[in-house]
Amino acid sequence: MSKSVLQVIARIASLCKGRHAYLREVCLYTPGALEQTGGAGAAVNLLFYPLLIASCVSNEEQMFLPLALEGILCLLRLHIVSERTMYGPPEVPLPEKKRKGLFATTDVTAPGEGLSFNSASATKSTPLTDVILDTVKRHRHSVLEGVSFLVLQCLTELMLNCEWIKGSKLVDCFQSAFEAQLEVRPMSGSGVSNSLLPHVLSRILAGHRGANSVEQKKSSMDTTLSCSVDSTMGSNEKQFNLDKCNTLINSMNITIAASSTDIVANRQHSAGEEEDEEDQQQKQQLTLSDHQDCYALLVRICDLSIKVVESRTPADSMEWRRKRLSTRLLAHLINAVNDEFARSDFFRSALHEKVTLSLLHNCALEDPVLHGVALKTLYQLVMRYRNLLKSKVVIFILGLLLPIVNSKNTSYEQKATILTFFEHTLRDPSC
Numbered sequence: 001m002s003k004s005v006l007q008v009i010a011r012i013a014s015l016c017k018g019r020h021a022y023l024r025e026v027c028l029y030t031p032g033a034l035e036q037t038g039g040a041g042a043a044v045n046l047l048f049y050p051l052l053i054a055s056c057v058s059n060e061e062q063m064f065l066p067l068a069l070e071g072i073l074c075l076l077r078l079h080i081v082s083e084r085t086m087y088g089p090p091e092v093p094l095p096e097k098k099r100k101g102l103f104a105t106t107d108v109t110a111p112g113e114g115l116s117f118n119s120a121s122a123t124k125s126t127p128l129t130d131v132i133l134d135t136v137k138r139h140r141h142s143v144l145e146g147v148s149f150l151v152l153q154c155l156t157e158l159m160l161n162c163e164w165i166k167g168s169k170l171v172d173c174f175q176s177a178f179e180a181q182l183e184v185r186p187m188s189g190s191g192v193s194n195s196l197l198p199h200v201l202s203r204i205l206a207g208h209r210g211a212n213s214v215e216q217k218k219s220s221m222d223t224t225l226s227c228s229v230d231s232t233m234g235s236n237e238k239q240f241n242l243d244k245c246n247t248l249i250n251s252m253n254i255t256i257a258a259s260s261t262d263i264v265a266n267r268q269h270s271a272g273e274e275e276d277e278e279d280q281q282q283k284q285q286l287t288l289s290d291h292q293d294c295y296a297l298l299v300r301i302c303d304l305s306i307k308v309v310e311s312r313t314p315a316d317s318m319e320w321r322r323k324r325l326s327t328r329l330l331a332h333l334i335n336a337v338n339d340e341f342a343r344s345d346f347f348r349s350a351l352h353e354k355v356t357l358s359l360l361h362n363c364a365l366e367d368p369v370l371h372g373v374a375l376k377t378l379y380q381l382v383m384r385y386r387n388l389l390k391s392k393v394v395i396f397i398l399g400l401l402l403p404i405v406n407s408k409n410t411s412y413e414q415k416a417t418i419l420t421f422f423e424h425t426l427r428d429p430s431c
Helices: 004-017 018-038 042-057 064-076 128-137 149-161 167-183 193-206 242-251 256-269 277-306 318-336 345-363 367-388 391-406 412-427
Strands: none
Touching: 004 018, 004 042, 004 064, 004 391, 018 042, 042 064, 042 128, 064 128, 064 149, 128 149, 128 167, 149 167, 149 193, 167 193, 167 256, 167 318, 193 277, 193 318, 277 318, 318 345, 318 367, 345 367, 345 391, 367 391, 367 412, 391 412
8 A cells, every 4th residue: 555544644744834833733633642552443534533633624626635545545445444333533632832822713623623533422432434435425525626426435444344334325325325426526537536336235135234345455464554754854753753653553452353354364274164044144134134135226226317408408417427327337237237236136126126117217318328328237137137127128218218219209310229229139039
């Protein structure tokens, strides 16, 4: 990892001025306090706390928010945040020189100002991932350059590697990532930003969520944190070199990665043994939960693609971009559905109630991207799931597609696309 959490924190401290005295003090306090951590939870809170404060600072220099999100992304990629990690802000001593006027309105980084989770009721009772999600998604519409892509990356890490984020929280996370994606400018040639959400959907459909579900380049125990203090910081401030920071991190009682490895090893060792009924029930419950998540995401994507856009709305407006992106994601999701989910009642319900409705809406539109993608999706459905659709295939052909072809108001491109759909469909001898 090129930029570690501690390095980002040091860069934030170097940008602090007089009115950010508390944030500066927290940044300087964090490396030294890591020596006294009593476990992974305390260590993660120490690393996250200055990033949380920096994300709420007014961006007069347009640097605090991007750095804070960069640090949160690095923290998530360490894979040391677990389901049991609770949010508990450390008690950082107040700066002596700024104690009198610290909580004045001029010091926007004072605790309690803009931090929605910094209340007594939330302390040590709110999962840290909930705080991270709330902090990150708040900036999904930021106009600062690069912020939306950082938000999208953070939300992607949460969806892929925090398998305990399920149900409504997973859908909320996906919705925020979807909105952040709309703000991201396409990267020329690479297509990196545009491939994140389809990749997330593919992983969720395949049941490959969690830090240990796929091969990781480095485990959290092997990841080192560098602490390169900016040259602009004073000589009397606390500074820790690279070896010191690596020693602090490696000495923490972080056993998440190790325990997960032990579980995998034990399962491999007992692969030849028969699974008992409890294991089978647990697998069934896990499969049911995964199918519910896939169903919820499929329904949300369909709802986004069904939203009506007025004809007078400019083609490059946010409304049309939202509709095009959701239609493409629906096409990708239908193409990526595995046989196990396709046999479930959840998929059949979504297919009849939501997917066909979305295609009916978008196949009739004049927008070449929308009706083109919708027809490709319909082709996939006819080829793979015509036994499930049954009479609805006839409704699509006789009630929608043929009238569009016969209409004088239909463009040549749209007619050609529909005729191509008929040609490819009739080529299949099983139809």
